[in-house]
Amino acid sequence: MAETATLTYKDTTIELPVIEGSEQEKGLDISKLRGSTGLVTLDPGYKNTGATTSGITFLNGEQGILRYRGYPIEQLAENASFTEVSYLLLYGDLPNKEELAGFDRKLSMHTLVHEDIKNFFLAYPSKSHPMGQLISIVSSLSTFYPDSLDPNRSAEKVDLTMIRLLAKFPTIVSWIFKKNIGHPIVYPQNHLDFVSNFMHMTFGQRTEDVEIDAVIVDAVNKLLILHADHEQNCSTSTVKIVGSSHANLYASVSAGISALWGPLHGGANQAVLEMLENIRLDGGNTTKWLDKAKDKSDPFRLMGFGHRVYKNFDPRAIIIKKAADSVLEKLGVDDPVLEIAKKLEEAALNDDYFKSRKLFPNVDFYSGIIYRAIGFPVEMFTVMFALGRLPGWIAQWKEMLELKSPIGRPRQIYTGHNERNFVALNDR
Numbered sequence: 001m002a003e004t005a006t007l008t009y010k011d012t013t014i015e016l017p018v019i020e021g022s023e024q025e026k027g028l029d030i031s032k033l034r035g036s037t038g039l040v041t042l043d044p045g046y047k048n049t050g051a052t053t054s055g056i057t058f059l060n061g062e063q064g065i066l067r068y069r070g071y072p073i074e075q076l077a078e079n080a081s082f083t084e085v086s087y088l089l090l091y092g093d094l095p096n097k098e099e100l101a102g103f104d105r106k107l108s109m110h111t112l113v114h115e116d117i118k119n120f121f122l123a124y125p126s127k128s129h130p131m132g133q134l135i136s137i138v139s140s141l142s143t144f145y146p147d148s149l150d151p152n153r154s155a156e157k158v159d160l161t162m163i164r165l166l167a168k169f170p171t172i173v174s175w176i177f178k179k180n181i182g183h184p185i186v187y188p189q190n191h192l193d194f195v196s197n198f199m200h201m202t203f204g205q206r207t208e209d210v211e212i213d214a215v216i217v218d219a220v221n222k223l224l225i226l227h228a229d230h231e232q233n234c235s236t237s238t239v240k241i242v243g244s245s246h247a248n249l250y251a252s253v254s255a256g257i258s259a260l261w262g263p264l265h266g267g268a269n270q271a272v273l274e275m276l277e278n279i280r281l282d283g284g285n286t287t288k289w290l291d292k293a294k295d296k297s298d299p300f301r302l303m304g305f306g307h308r309v310y311k312n313f314d315p316r317a318i319i320i321k322k323a324a325d326s327v328l329e330k331l332g333v334d335d336p337v338l339e340i341a342k343k344l345e346e347a348a349l350n351d352d353y354f355k356s357r358k359l360f361p362n363v364d365f366y367s368g369i370i371y372r373a374i375g376f377p378v379e380m381f382t383v384m385f386a387l388g389r390l391p392g393w394i395a396q397w398k399e400m401l402e403l404k405s406p407i408g409r410p411r412q413i414y415t416g417h418n419e420r421n422f423v424a425l426n427d428r
């Protein structure tokens with residue numbers, strides 16, 4: 001017998017079904033609430049509201065659990081390639097050898113970006129923010145592929161659109177990087193694996209001269225896997241609400257990239273490095289900056305700390321912290337901000353303000369240190385987050401269409417003026 005919750009409001013009592021997921025999470029199905037009682041719920045930031053059921057990613061914030069399609073993130077980060085994880089998120093299972101070879105082959109056939117897109121790069125100011133470029137270029141892909149505009153076309157057409165976006169995104173990211181540093185672009189070498197090809201296009205000097213550092217490829221592969229999906233976060237929810245109107249995939253993902261840019265979300269990885277640099281330039285006084293973060297009259301927050309869901313630890317932060325140590329050591333990089341980050345983390349984890357609010361380092365706290373050690377400028381950090389999150393956005397968009405989810409249209413509680421009559425300009 002399915003559980004229910006009883007709601008009594010004035011002289012109306014209704015039974016609301018309790019939905020239970022495969023990990024024993026429970027939710028109240030309120031789809032009949034307004035029709036039965038005239039009430040809507042109010043939940044700013046949707047802190048208590050589930051937008052959908054989903055079979056893609058499972059998080060447990062108290063236990064610090066993160067699994068993609070049931071596989072623990074620790075095992076995927078250690079053993080899988082980013083394209084294996086992308087396939088897993090998109091199609092539901094890890095690919096066998098033939099499936100992975102076919103997926104890699106399909107991706108390799110679509111890595112080139114239409115040469116006309118170079119004109120976009122000429123138009124951007126030389127030091128314009130890479131996220132602004134990425135948002136507009138990804139949305140513009142829809143103008144090059146009019147057959148992608150209808151997400152309800154055949155499954156083959158939808159799959160081709162997903163493959164095109166996955167395959168071209170690294171090329172676009174590398175072109176943005178090259179523009180940022182004023183270097184000529186490097187074209188894809190499709191005999192290389194996904195991450196090696198990306199690193200060659202980004203840090204290579206000439207298309208034909210391939211020099212790949214295995215340590216860096218391994219670190220980037222791990223970072224992209226750790227960012228690949230995170231259930232109904234801000235940017236994914238944005239992709240889905242735009243996609244729920246049946247806008248095309250490029251437009252939906254472009255909207256998600258916009259949401260990711262915010263410093264409270266993916267933009268935090270850039271904000272963390274800027275914060276650590278400020279602390280370093282300020283003499284490394286971590287106590288002073290912790291006090292600022294705790295001071296309600298001070299707008300400063302400890303970037304890279306806190307999370308809407310994780311209230312114990314972010315499992316990704318633990319993996320990235322270890323990777324930061326090993327990558328910097330292998331690259332022989334001695335980055336003073338790494339020591340400041342560790343000092344800051346140590347102090348915050350022992351501070352009542354942070355402990356009482358369950359504020360721990362999140363995925364963004366250490367990732368920027370690795371990106372900087374590899375050679376990315378700080379304004380490229382959130383673009384790297386988007387590169388990692390892309391398969392998750394696409395998988396969640398695909399699932400939303402498969403579930404035939406209705407267009408997203410939340411209600412509100414109006415608190416403005418009651419009815420009043422128009423007043424002519426001369427009488428105001």
Ligand code: SDX
Nearest residue numbers: 230233264265266268293301302303304305306307308357
């Ligand atoms: C990502 O959702 C996802 O899954 C996101 C993500 C993903 O993979 O998609 O994991 C990626 O976005 C990680 C988060 C990156 N953002 C930051 O690091 C920015 C700094 N963190 C915060 O702004 C904040 O912690 C959030 C936005 C991450 C979470 O905010 P919530 O859940 O809305 O929590 P809150 O703002 O209500 O804070 C609760 C309390 C408040 O204090 P009180 O009013 O109770 O006294 O904690 C305080 C906040 O002031 N607080 C902080 C803080 N974060 C929360 N105080 C100082 N420094 C911080 N970082």
